[in-house]
Structures are given as structure tokens and as C-alpha cells.
Amino acid sequence: MTIAHETQNKKKRSFSSSQQLFRSILQAIPDLVSVVDRNFRIVFSNLRGEYEDVSPKMLRKKPPPYCYELYHPDRKSFCEQCHVQEVFATGKSVVTEKFQPKAGHVEIHSFPIFDEAGTVVMAGEYHRDINARRQAEDALREKNQVLEEIINASPLAIIALDYKINLTLWNPAAERMFGWTKEEVLGKPYPIVSEDRHGELLENIRSLNEGESCRFLETQRMHKDGTLIDVSLNTAPMLNLNGRTIGYMAIMADIRERKQAQEALRESEANYRTIFDAANDGTFVFDPENGDMLDVNRKMCEMYGYTREEVLRLNVEALSAGKTPYTYEDVMKMIRKTKRENSHLFEWLAKDSSGRLFWIEVNMKGAVIGGEYKVLAVVRDISERKIAEEENRKMQERLRQMDKMAAIGTLASGIAHEINNPNNFILSNAQFISDIWPDFSRILSRYAEEHGEFYLGKLRFSEASAFIPKMLDGLVEGSHRINAIVTSLKDFARQEKTRLDQSVDVNKVIDAALTMLRSQIRKHTDRFQCILAENLPVVTGNFRQLEQVIVNLTMNALQSLPDKKCGVFISTSYAESIDQIIIKVSDEGIGMSREIQNAIFDPFFTTKLDSGGTGLGLSICFSIVKEHGGIIECESEPGKGSTFLIRLPVRKSRKKGGKRP
Numbered sequence: 001m002t003i004a005h006e007t008q009n010k011k012k013r014s015f016s017s018s019q020q021l022f023r024s025i026l027q028a029i030p031d032l033v034s035v036v037d038r039n040f041r042i043v044f045s046n047l048r049g050e051y052e053d054v055s056p057k058m059l060r061k062k063p064p065p066y067c068y069e070l071y072h073p074d075r076k077s078f079c080e081q082c083h084v085q086e087v088f089a090t091g092k093s094v095v096t097e098k099f100q101p102k103a104g105h106v107e108i109h110s111f112p113i114f115d116e117a118g119t120v121v122m123a124g125e126y127h128r129d130i131n132a133r134r135q136a137e138d139a140l141r142e143k144n145q146v147l148e149e150i151i152n153a154s155p156l157a158i159i160a161l162d163y164k165i166n167l168t169l170w171n172p173a174a175e176r177m178f179g180w181t182k183e184e185v186l187g188k189p190y191p192i193v194s195e196d197r198h199g200e201l202l203e204n205i206r207s208l209n210e211g212e213s214c215r216f217l218e219t220q221r222m223h224k225d226g227t228l229i230d231v232s233l234n235t236a237p238m239l240n241l242n243g244r245t246i247g248y249m250a251i252m253a254d255i256r257e258r259k260q261a262q263e264a265l266r267e268s269e270a271n272y273r274t275i276f277d278a279a280n281d282g283t284f285v286f287d288p289e290n291g292d293m294l295d296v297n298r299k300m301c302e303m304y305g306y307t308r309e310e311v312l313r314l315n316v317e318a319l320s321a322g323k324t325p326y327t328y329e330d331v332m333k334m335i336r337k338t339k340r341e342n343s344h345l346f347e348w349l350a351k352d353s354s355g356r357l358f359w360i361e362v363n364m365k366g367a368v369i370g371g372e373y374k375v376l377a378v379v380r381d382i383s384e385r386k387i388a389e390e391e392n393r394k395m396q397e398r399l400r401q402m403d404k405m406a407a408i409g410t411l412a413s414g415i416a417h418e419i420n421n422p423n424n425f426i427l428s429n430a431q432f433i434s435d436i437w438p439d440f441s442r443i444l445s446r447y448a449e450e451h452g453e454f455y456l457g458k459l460r461f462s463e464a465s466a467f468i469p470k471m472l473d474g475l476v477e478g479s480h481r482i483n484a485i486v487t488s489l490k491d492f493a494r495q496e497k498t499r500l501d502q503s504v505d506v507n508k509v510i511d512a513a514l515t516m517l518r519s520q521i522r523k524h525t526d527r528f529q530c531i532l533a534e535n536l537p538v539v540t541g542n543f544r545q546l547e548q549v550i551v552n553l554t555m556n557a558l559q560s561l562p563d564k565k566c567g568v569f570i571s572t573s574y575a576e577s578i579d580q581i582i583i584k585v586s587d588e589g590i591g592m593s594r595e596i597q598n599a600i601f602d603p604f605f606t607t608k609l610d611s612g613g614t615g616l617g618l619s620i621c622f623s624i625v626k627e628h629g630g631i632i633e634c635e636s637e638p639g640k641g642s643t644f645l646i647r648l649p650v651r652k653s654r655k656k657g658g659k660r661p
Contacts, residue, residue, distance in 0.1 A: 032127035050103040157252040179224030192221040286375040291316035305353035321349040338366035359386040416486040427479035513550035524558040527567030537650040541628040560589025583646040592636040
């Protein structure tokens with residue numbers, strides 16, 4: 001083998017190796033790479049991307065396929081604007097974008113391939129998929145178009161400034177609002193800021209440059225004719241990709257009508273507040289959903305003892321008594337009722353800031369305020385009226401009771417007369433039988449001796465002879481007792497002129513009073529004790545009036561007992577050192593608080609109105625004792641009973657050292 005032949009073989013092997021390396025490199029490229037000859041036939045393609053499913057056999061056909069057969073299978077000829085032709089014609093690289101049915105949008109880099117003589121023999125093509133980029137560009141273009149339409153259609157003035165405060169955007173609303181056309185202002189300094197507002201503009205820009213993302217203020221901007229327009233201004237910086245401020249965006253709304261409306265509203269509010277606060281009745285505005293306070297007038301604040309700010313933080317529950325039927329739920333029923341009825345009037349137990357309860361009259365109705373349904377309540381303090389009504393009711397009760405007592409007195413006198421007649425008949429018959437019983441007894445005894453034991457009715461004579469005298473004595477004693485009770489009732493009920501010149505034995509007064517109260521004593525207690533001192537000096541006064549005092553005090557003591565195991569104790573004594581008779585009435589009842597003790601001697605004060613009390617008993621007792629020159633006092637403690645002490649002066653005519661009657 002010759003040296004020349006060997007050299008030629010080495011060159012062939014080297015070329016083949018280079019060609020293989022070149023193909024391997026092209027195959028490793030992820031994008032489509034193709035090489036076409038001057039006849040536009042594909043010499044090589046790595047078939048990447050959307051062409052991976054193309055069989056390599058297609059490229060090994062003789063002759064190879066045209067480029068358009070691979071990229072545009074539906075074509076039968078070359079593209080009208082062929083970038084490969086331009087490469088062959090100019091010998092320069094060409095970059096173009098095309099749409100291929102199979103690959104979509106691609107960016108094609110075409111470049112010439114020269115031979116050793118510098119002649120363009122082939123052209124290479126590098127296809128890059130730009131579908132995602134084109135979609136993004138189309139979307140951006142669409143968004144920009146939408147944004148431009150929004151800006152142009154916006155009723156608000158939208159402008160943009162560069163960092164030198166020259167206008168770069170001026171929408172139609174800005175033209176209408178300020179009078180300058182876009183052509184007159186774009187690229188020129190900001191024309192709508194009056195001289196006195198330049199400082200405000202610079203401060204706004206400074207804040208945006210220092211990182212504030214958005215600023216809002218109400219200000220004025222200037223029309224082309226020089227008039228000032230009230231505007232609301234929102235500004236924000238425009239940043240580049242590096243976050244650097246490259247300009248400013250501003251959106252403005254003409255608020256002249258709103259300003260005028262606000263001014264009119266302020267005037268209306270001032271008038272409303274003047275009238276609202278001048279009212280003599282308290283007025284509330286409620287939220288119908290939860291009862292929250294929305295507004296109140298000055299009178300309401302005075303009535304409840306709150307400031308307006310304090311009230312507006314409260315719920316209606318805080319201003320109510322809080323017990324049925326004056327709870328939160330109850331007032332919400334009243335509020336909801338306004339939706340069914342135009343208005344309704346009712347009384348309510350309210351609570352002020354100190355916790356004091358007081359009565360109010362409420363006129364509540366629904367109203368539409370500012371386009372929303374609210375509830376109005378006009379309230380009036382009726383505490384004095386309620387007190388007067390209650391006093392009137394109590395007075396009527398007392399008058400009825402007094403009338404009843406007067407009727408009872410009259411009735412008692414009549415009944416006493418009716419009782420006396422049959423009782424006198426019983427007494428006389430009982431005394432007559434008692435007088436003749438000894439004779440009957442002797443005759444019947446002799447008969448028993450002769451004929452033996454016999455019966456009188458159902459009793460043996462021996463038993464009857466012992467029992468009948470006692471029975472007759474009981475009848476006589478009972479009749480006398482009835483006479484005593486009837487006489488006491490007649491005397492107690494008798495209306496007579498007050499005489500205070502009698503000599504009165506206090507012990508006899510107490511005996512007479514207890515005679516009338518025996519049934520009440522048995523009804524209320526099993527522990528009643530009366531200890532009367534002997535040889536008490538007499539007092540000067542009126543027997544029946546003092547009897548009335550003892551009756552009232554004893555009845556009060558009995559009625560205060562919680563059960564019959566508790567007792568009532570009455571005693572009398574003589575205090576020689578002060579020359580006074582002491583009457584003490586004590587009970588083991590429920591007792592009284594200090595507040596009640598301070599009022600028990602007031603006329604018409606009673607804690608027993610519902611059970612028939614008139615509130616006059618202790619008041620009358622106080623007056624009677626005072627008229628007798630005495631003193632009545634009370635000592636009591638809740639749960640530990642009460643003690644009433646009466647001190648009466650003895651009769652003045654009694655000589656010192658004299659004998660007591």
C-alpha cells in the first residue's frame with residue numbers, strides 16, 4: 001500500500017469520525033436542528049420536539065425530502081417568504097418567526113454553511129419553540145388592551161407622570177374634568193396643580209419615593225380655565241423590575257357634588273342635633289337587630305346619668321331593670337313589635353348609671369333613617385306620677401279599710417245587742433237551774449237510795465249529780481264571759497268624745513284588751529305570757545284609748561310570728577325613780593330593719609297592705625300615748641323579734657308616800 005493511499009484512508013477515517021461527532025452533537029441538542037442543501041432538501045435533522053414521531057427513514061430517501069415537506073406537509077411548493085433563500089442569497093444568518101402546523105410558533109435561526117472555497121453550499125436551521133412566549137405576549141397584549149380600554153372608559157381621571165413630573169398618561173375623563181386634551185399635555189409638566197398646592201405635591205412625591213405604597217387625600221386641582229375643583233386623589237408609585245420608582249400614577253374623582261352634599265348634611269345634622277337635644281323627653285335610636293344604641297339626645301343622658309359616648313357603647317339591656325318583664329328579651333320583643341305596628345306605648349322599669357330603678361313611659365315606633373330601618377323610642381320619666389298613683393291606690397285602700405272598720409264598729413254594736421238578748425236568757429235560765437238543782441239533787445238522791453242506781457239521759461245519776469253542778473257553773477261563767485266580751489266590743493267600737501281625765505288602772509286595760517284577743521292569741525302562738533305587776537299606781541287618761549293601744553301592739557306582735565312555737569310576752573312595771581308605768585310588749589317574730597323602724601309611726605305606712613293593713617295602727621298608738629304625756633319606743637332586729645316600750649306618767653294627784661289604790 002502506497003503512502004498516498006494510506007494518507008487518503010486516514011483522511012476518510014478522520015472525516016467519518018468528525019462527521020459522526022458532528023451528528024452526535026446535533027442529536028444531543030434538545031431543539032430541532034436541520035441542514036438543507038441548495039435544493040432545499042433536508043440533508044440532516046435531529047427530529048426533536050414535535051417531530052420526534054417522524055421516522056428517520058424519511059430523511060434517508062433518495063433524494064431526501066424538501067424542507068417544506070417536513071414542516072408544512074400540506075404544501076406542494078416553497079414558502080412565499082423563504083428565510084433559507086435569503087441565507088443562500090446573502091450568505092448571512094437570518095432570524096425569523098413562523099407558524100408550523102405541527103410545532104406551532106417557532107423562532108428559526110438560519111445560518112450559512114460554507115465550503116473550503118467560501119461558497120454557501122448548505123444552510124443550517126435552529127428551531128426554538130416559542131409557543132409559551134407567544135401566549136404570554138398575546139395575553140400581555142390582551143391585558144394591555146383591556147387595561148387601556150378600562151382607563152379610557154373610566155369615569156375617574158387617570159394620569160401618569162414620569163420621575164420628572166411630566167405627563168405620560170391622560171385619559172378621556174381627565175380631559176373632561178380639567179379641560180386639556182391629551183395632545184396638549186402629554187410629555188409636558190403637570191399643569192393642574194395651583195401654586196399654593198405645589199408644596200402638597202412635593203410632599204406627596206417625597207412620601208411615595210420613601211416607600212409609601214399608596215396615598216389618599218382630598219384636595220383641589222385646577223381646571224384649564226383657572227377654577228379649582230375639589231377632588232379625591234389616590235397616588236401610587238410605578239416601579240421597574242428592580243423596584244426603582246420610574247413614575248407616579250394618580251386617580252382623581254370630582255367630589256364637588258359630594259362636598260356640597262356633605263355641607264348640606266352637616267347643616268341638616270346641626271339642625272337635627274339642635275332640635276334633638278332641645279327635646280324635653282329622652283330619645284333613643286335603636287338597632288332593630290340587637291338593641292344597640294345608635295343615637296341618643298341630651299335629655300336621655302341627663303335622665304340616665306351617662307355621657308353620650310358611654311351610652312353608645314351600651315346595649316339596651318344595660319338600661320333596663322333586668323328582671324322579668326323588664327329583661328333584654330322583653331325589650332327586644334317590643335323593638336320587633338314595631339315592624340307589626342306603626343307605634344306602641346308602654347311603661348318600662350329602667351335603670352340609670354347608679355343602678356337606681358325608675359319608671360318611664362315609652363313611645364316606640366319604626367322609622368327608615370338613611371335608607372335603613374331603625375327603631376325610635378321617646379321616653380318620659382314618670383316616677384313621680386307612679387309614686388302618686390301608688391299613694392293614691394294605697395290611700396283608696398286605706399279609706400276603704402277605714403270605712404270597713406267603721407262599718408264593723410257599727411255592726412259590732414248591733415251584733416252585741418243581738419247577742420246580749422239570747423245570752424241573758426241563757427244566763428237567767430242557767431242561774432235558775434243552779435238555784436233549784438240542790439232540791440232536785442236531794443229528791444233524786446233519796447230515790448236512788450230506795451230504788452237503786454238509775455240513768456239521767458245516758459249518765460248514771462251518781463255521775464250526773466257530780467257533773468251537773470259544774471256544767472251549770474260553766475254555763476253561768478260562759479254567759480258572764482260573753483257579756484264581758486260584748487261589752488268590751490261595744491265600748492271599743494263606741495264613738496265618744498275624748499276624755500283624758502279618768503283614773504285608769506293599766507292592768508285592767510290589759511285584761512280588757514286580752515279578753516277580746518283570746519281567739520287571736522290561740523290562733524297565732526302556743527307561748528303567750530302576761531305578767532302584771534301588783535299595786536300599780538293609776539295613770540290619768542282614757543281607758544278605751546289605752547285599750548286600743550294594747551290591742552294594736554298585741555295584734556302586731558301576734559301577726560309577726562313565723563309559727564306558733566314563737567311567743568309573745570306582755571308585762572307591766574312601775575319605775576319609781578321616774579314615777580312612770582312601763583308597759584312592755586315583746587315578740588319572737590321576724591323583726592324589722594332600721595329603715596322600717598324609722599317609718600313605722602308615720603301615718604299610712606304599712607308592710608301589710610295586701611293583708612288588710614291600713615298603716616294607721618302604730619300612728620294612732622303614737623298619738624294616743626303622746627296625748628297621755630307618755631313615750632312609745634321600738635327596738636327590733638331582723639330575725640330576732642321586736643319590743644315596744646310604753647312609758648306613762650302616773651296620776652299627778654297621788655301624794656308622795658300615799659297609799660296606792
